Amino acid sequence: MMSLFSNIRFYVLILSVVLSLGEYFFIQQWFSDREKVAMLVPLYAYTALVYLYLAMLAGPLTKVFPFFPFRASYLKARRAIGVSAFYFGVLHARFAFYDFLGGFAAIPFLDTRYRIALVLSSTAILILTLMAATSFDYMVKLLTFPKWKMLHRFVYVAAIFILIHAILIGTRFQEFLIIRIVLGIGTVFLVGLHIVGLLRMYKIFKAPEDSHG
Numbered sequence: 001m002m003s004l005f006s007n008i009r010f011y012v013l014i015l016s017v018v019l020s021l022g023e024y025f026f027i028q029q030w031f032s033d034r035e036k037v038a039m040l041v042p043l044y045a046y047t048a049l050v051y052l053y054l055a056m057l058a059g060p061l062t063k064v065f066p067f068f069p070f071r072a073s074y075l076k077a078r079r080a081i082g083v084s085a086f087y088f089g090v091l092h093a094r095f096a097f098y099d100f101l102g103g104f105a106a107i108p109f110l111d112t113r114y115r116i117a118l119v120l121s122s123t124a125i126l127i128l129t130l131m132a133a134t135s136f137d138y139m140v141k142l143l144t145f146p147k148w149k150m151l152h153r154f155v156y157v158a159a160i161f162i163l164i165h166a167i168l169i170g171t172r173f174q175e176f177l178i179i180r181i182v183l184g185i186g187t188v189f190l191v192g193l194h195i196v197g198l199l200r201m202y203k204i205f206k207a208p209e210d211s212h213g
């Protein structure tokens with residue numbers, strides 16, 4: 001019991017549940033019935049995206065900047081951050097599919113753009129589900145680390161599918177330039193960190209700790 005309360009993953013998961021409830025009740029309180037779903041769907045979507053980004057950033061950021069403050073805690077929290085991305089993704093998908101689109105009955109009336117976006121997002125949800133279901137030490141042992149790592153590399157496929165999904169059907173994404181700019185900068189930063197990490201691995205760049213002597 002003691003170890004649960006000293007585990008940062010526990011606090012990340014509690015924070016995510018509290019945040020999801022806070023967002024839900026905020027929308028219920030401040031928006032009209034007509035606006036509620038249209039606000040809740042993108043709010044959960046972008047919260048999921050922020051968590052996903054933070055989970056994907058942890059590895060390359062702490063590798064390129066080994067003296068990054070709270071490095072150990074950030075890396076330890078990474079799996080819970082990933083599970084939170086899955087949690088908000090499911091919340092978003094639930095409200096988007098049933099309340100925003102109209103559920104299975106609406107599928108025959110959706111145009112091709114929507115159908116492609118939904119196939120991509122369903123695949124992304126499947127990947128996030130598999131990742132969340134295997135985000136425990138027990139599963140790492142069961143799968144063995146190389147296979148577990150390989151499965152978790154699919155997060156890049158999920159992220160690309162989610163981005164295309166948002167580009168195709170995101171109302172806020174199309175409406176607000178700032179969202180496109182932030183996502184663009186975030187993507188370039190993440191890809192840049194990976195490139196620097198790879199160059200260092202092949203010793204083309206020297207890591208800061210190597211450059212002292």
Ligand code: HEM
Pocket residue numbers: 038041042045046048049052085088089090092093096097100101118121122124125162165166169170171172173174
């Ligand atoms: C089967 C699963 C999913 C369904 C049915 C679904 C459905 C939708 C729909 C209908 C929209 C358009 C909402 C609007 O115009 O305001 C949307 C947008 C979006 N979705 Fe999903 N989605 C799913 C999975 C995901 C996942 C897993 C993520 C992220 C982790 C995600 C992220 C987004 C984002 C960022 C937007 C753009 C919101 C906006 O700019 O308005 N979606 N989704």
